[in-house]
Amino acid sequence: MTKVKCPNCQLSNPVGQIVCIRCRTPLPQVKLKSEIQPPLDPAANRAVTLRRGQVFANRYTVLDLLGRGGMGCIYRVKDNTLGEEVALKTLLPQFVQDKIVVERFLNEARIARQLSHPNIVRVHDIGVAGDTLYISMEYLKGKSLRTILEGLMPGQRLPIRTTLQLFDQLCAALEYAHQFTVHRDLKPENVMVAEDGNVRLMDFGISKLMSNPQLTATSMVMGTPYYMSPEQIRDSSRVDARADLYSLGVMLYEILTGNMPTGVPRPASQIMSEIPPALDPIVAKCLDPDPANRFRTATELRSAIRPILELVQTGSELRLPTGDSEKKFPRTGVRKAIGVLLALAIVGLDVIAVWRLEERRRAKVAAALQTALLSSPGAPSAANSDSLDNFEALTTRIRVAQIAVKSLGRTDEIWRADVDHAEQAWALAEEQASSDDARAVPRAQQALMLYLGLLLDMAYVPQGKVELLDPINGTGGEVLLHGFFMDLKEVTNRQFYEFYQDKNTQRLAAPFIDLNQPDRPVTNVTFYDAQAYAASVGKKLPTEAQWARAAYNPDGTPLAYPWGNEWKPDGCNSGDPEDGVDSLANVGSFAEDRTPSGCFDMAGNVMEWTRSRSAGLPYYPDDGRENQAQFTFGTKLIVRGGHFEDQNRATLAARYELPYEYQSPTLGFRCVKDLPNTLAAVDALLAQLRR
Numbered sequence: 001m002t003k004v005k006c007p008n009c010q011l012s013n014p015v016g017q018i019v020c021i022r023c024r025t026p027l028p029q030v031k032l033k034s035e036i037q038p039p040l041d042p043a044a045n046r047a048v049t050l051r052r053g054q055v056f057a058n059r060y061t062v063l064d065l066l067g068r069g070g071m072g073c074i075y076r077v078k079d080n081t082l083g084e085e086v087a088l089k090t091l092l093p094q095f096v097q098d099k100i101v102v103e104r105f106l107n108e109a110r111i112a113r114q115l116s117h118p119n120i121v122r123v124h125d126i127g128v129a130g131d132t133l134y135i136s137m138e139y140l141k142g143k144s145l146r147t148i149l150e151g152l153m154p155g156q157r158l159p160i161r162t163t164l165q166l167f168d169q170l171c172a173a174l175e176y177a178h179q180f181t182v183h184r185d186l187k188p189e190n191v192m193v194a195e196d197g198n199v200r201l202m203d204f205g206i207s208k209l210m211s212n213p214q215l216t217a218t219s220m221v222m223g224t225p226y227y228m229s230p231e232q233i234r235d236s237s238r239v240d241a242r243a244d245l246y247s248l249g250v251m252l253y254e255i256l257t258g259n260m261p262t263g264v265p266r267p268a269s270q271i272m273s274e275i276p277p278a279l280d281p282i283v284a285k286c287l288d289p290d291p292a293n294r295f296r297t298a299t300e301l302r303s304a305i306r307p308i309l310e311l312v313q314t315g316s317e318l319r320l321p322t323g324d325s326e327k328k329f330p331r332t333g334v335r336k337a338i339g340v341l342l343a344l345a346i347v348g349l350d351v352i353a354v355w356r357l358e359e360r361r362r363a364k365v366a367a368a369l370q371t372a373l374l375s376s377p378g379a380p381s382a383a384n385s386d387s388l389d390n391f392e393a394l395t396t397r398i399r400v401a402q403i404a405v406k407s408l409g410r411t412d413e414i415w416r417a418d419v420d421h422a423e424q425a426w427a428l429a430e431e432q433a434s435s436d437d438a439r440a441v442p443r444a445q446q447a448l449m450l451y452l453g454l455l456l457d458m459a460y461v462p463q464g465k466v467e468l469l470d471p472i473n474g475t476g477g478e479v480l481l482h483g484f485f486m487d488l489k490e491v492t493n494r495q496f497y498e499f500y501q502d503k504n505t506q507r508l509a510a511p512f513i514d515l516n517q518p519d520r521p522v523t524n525v526t527f528y529d530a531q532a533y534a535a536s537v538g539k540k541l542p543t544e545a546q547w548a549r550a551a552y553n554p555d556g557t558p559l560a561y562p563w564g565n566e567w568k569p570d571g572c573n574s575g576d577p578e579d580g581v582d583s584l585a586n587v588g589s590f591a592e593d594r595t596p597s598g599c600f601d602m603a604g605n606v607m608e609w610t611r612s613r614s615a616g617l618p619y620y621p622d623d624g625r626e627n628q629a630q631f632t633f634g635t636k637l638i639v640r641g642g643h644f645e646d647q648n649r650a651t652l653a654a655r656y657e658l659p660y661e662y663q664s665p666t667l668g669f670r671c672v673k674d675l676p677n678t679l680a681a682v683d684a685l686l687a688q689l690r691r
Helices: 042-048 099-113 145-150 160-177 230-234 241-257 279-286 298-312 333-348 351-358 363-375 391-407 413-434 440-456 493-503 527-536 544-551 621-628 679-689
Strands: 003-005 012-014 060-068 072-079 084-091 123-129 132-138 142-144 191-194 199-201 458-461 464-470 475-481 484-487 607-613 636-640 655-659 672-674
Touching (some): 060 084, 160 191, 160 241, 160 298, 230 241, 241 279, 279 298, 298 679, 391 440, 391 679, 440 458, 440 679, 464 544, 475 544, 527 607, 544 607, 544 636
Antiparallel strands (some): 003 012, 060 072, 072 084, 084 132, 142 191, 191 199, 458 484, 464 475, 607 636, 636 655
């Protein structure tokens, strides 16, 4: 029988063994590509291959065959409903009866359907036509990272700058995706590089949503062995985001050196002289066998890579390699010294180090933060508990946040009132702590979140219940929600235009952005355009329950209007003739239209997208029903709030069911952000605010 030799201990292992039976080192596989299946017989090929010009599922006109694997085909098709070219992924009929294969195929669509980010391939639709399952997704002109690597000449490597830009985008994709899922199968085959250099992460087929722990069987090992972390090899169902960061480390080492990091890998800079030594501790930290010693989040990894990327950045755009080698990284004494300094800064990765790097850009604020940190007994670099129950550590963060709030220099009346609210909560927490009152810690937590809300320009909405009612079916229920931040105001034309420009999102229609009215809500945006904006700023669209929790009374009971249950002329921008307003107003223009949580314009101006499907009530805690609902083309979502043309006097109870592609001059959106739940998460957020 053929044997596979372990690259570490040289033991011969049986074919099919994933790791060495002696030292547990991942073993080389015959091919790095996953899911290689026996070739189909010609008759089967003819039966399942779509023909050019054929109309499939009464919707897609087949233009070309892009690729074929053992489990299915990918076609370039014209979506006659959307009026654009998309990629169509089909599952071969002989696998339809295989429950595991079908579940993986459908799971890719379910998960990717909930992800909307510039660096993640967008899935449009999922369906069945005859005995063929299919997924339609964004069509990209480009190559997979594997194809790019295999196209390099022997000894040739991707330029350092290109590699770091690529991984910066992958980290951005994972920063967003890890809010919902762990990918579990990161490898070059699942990374698409478009012709303009933009990176797209794809194939979430063996991911599992955080809210669905039953999806992956405990005993099942899923993934690609070379790129799997040790804990994933042991049990795929119990891994977290750090498993994906291990896989990124394997990919980074492979691209830098051309080798896989088996055994105890040599530092990359010792193999290739053009690699900055500062990359070595980053790669080593990613590849640490113990998850506790790795980067905790993709944000941490991205923050570590950024200084080196800035060092080698030449200013030109990322492009696919043309065969020309990049200018080598200078090995002068100065460069070596810079590399050592960067390595020392990166290994610590504490908040102080991040803030010191940011001093050059935000000198005044960063210097103030630095002073507060160094003078505080519980500074983030100290060996504090990572729990938010640590009162001393909370004190440090609050002190830092107070300095940052003061540095903003705002003096308007509403801002001053919000600052006073936070200061009162903190003063009460200190008073309770001095008398050993157990309520001091939760009160300090509340004060910290209020200060963070001020820095984010968002309202802090604490954990609590909210009552929802389906006026059509007369059903409803009470939902318990975790705390969150909600945008104080609707997203404006100015904000959306910055996103449109920065992300070069060509599918967005620039005329919808009224630059003559930069502070009015952006309108005519589809659900996916709104969700893409939210992802670009590290946020999400709210669920209906979150929207209502931010709009209603603090105890979660419904309100007709932010000021009460009786109509008040000029209270909000609605279509009531008494208002004399027949168009959009700048966000925050109506002082009365501010809910108890602090959010403006929830009764009037524009109605707003939520990410809740029209699946009926009652809801389950944390919207479990929503996460399980199938999201297919034409699915309707819940839209909340009144608008400036609402002749029925806009109310907080206004509720609509609209398809996700709907556009209207009376429809806009605002975003939410999860609360940090550990001291490390607070530190990461504070560091992010300094950028």
